[in-house]
Amino acid sequence: MTGNLLPSLDEPVLKTTKGLTILPEGHPLIVKRKVPLTWTLRQARSACTQCIECTLACPRRLLGHAIEPHKVMRAVSFGVTAGLEAVTCALLCPECGLCEFYVCPQRLLPRRVISEVKAEFQRRGVRYPKTDREIRPDPFFEARRIPRQRLSMRIGVWRYEREPAVFVKAKPPRVVRLRLKQHVGAPARPKVKEGDEVKEGEVVAEPLPGDLGAKVHASISGRVVKVDQIEIVLEAG
Known part of the structure; x- marks a missing residue:
């Protein structure tokens, strides 16, 4: 009731994502x-x-x-x-x-x-x-x-309404998209550029000093393949 409609299954999971519900188009x-x-x-x-x-x-x-x-x-x-x-x-x-x-x-x-x-x-x-x-x-x-x-x-x-399945051995993604604004406040600013190698857990974007925001960390180890004002795309190495 309070969620948003996703225009595509390619939309990334954000910090504010609580869950995903798939419903028939005529629901x-x-x-x-x-x-x-x-x-x-x-x-x-x-x-x-x-x-x-x-x-x-x-x-x-x-x-x-x-x-x-x-x-x-x-x-x-x-x-x-x-x-x-x-x-x-x-x-x-x-x-x-x-x-x-x-x-x-x-x-x-x-x-x-x-x-x-x-x-x-x-x-x-x-x-x-x-x-x-x-x-x-x-x-x-x-x-x-x-x-x-x-x-x-x-x-x-x-x-x-049923108990959700637990993915014990989920396959790690090959490509991840990290949105720069997935929190309250100002978008984070990229700290990396295309071609950089990053490690899982490394800070790839952070708010400017004095701005209300949150850091964005790499969820996989790999190479930065895209950086813009919306997102950072990582490809597993």
């Missing part, structure tokens, strides 16, 4: 992710009933944060707001997708809309305004939590 989780934003907004204008179910079930709101997804939908769809906070609360959204895949009775995509709003705010450098508001969990927090088993059945992934 609801896949279909909803591919719906164009223009369609999503049209659906919201014509079908959103302002029932506020998305807000009542929002896990972040139940923890006490001032986020109201239905107001963001109202603002984006109809241009109606009750103040700046009604829209900037999108910055508090964890994009868990509960409103989108489980709660909305009209099968709209609040997470998708809020994600686009949040991305636009971030591009423009807009931050959530500071407030002295006390954060108190909703008194009905426990009663409004969604059972994991029910959620799993609703989104159609219950059949995939």
